[in-house]
Amino acid sequence: MNKVLGLDVGSKTIGVAISDALGWTAQGLTTIHWQEPEYDTVKDTFKQLIEEHTIEKVVIGFPKNMNGTIGPRGEASQEFGKFVEENFSLDVVLWDERLTTMAAEKVLLEADMSRKKRKKVIDKMAAVMILQGYLDSQ
Structure with a gap:
């Protein structure tokens, strides 16, 4: 089976996670x-990945507002999804990630990680949680 890529798309960084070959678990990649x-x-980097x-599929975190409306970050995720579909002909799934970054932050705080280290891994961790949520639903 081909693998699934999970993305947490921010304005400056993109957290990337990848599924195992069976599509059961998500691991942070970069x-x-x-x-x-x-x-x-980012086109060449994505082509290489x-x-x-x-x-075979890309799951992109889709941050909706708590009331279900779509704000600027949600629109940015939709645009990024279009970019991936058009340039790489892959299936793109937008995955509701409303609480993902907060959950990732909580996990890292519980692991007693310093703020500096948290900042470095939070996006990757959020991508793992987005992808794992999707994989668990399948």
């Missing part, structure tokens, strides 16, 4: 630095 909305700055890991 954090990509970029300047939204310069998609060209997709080819190297035989990716």
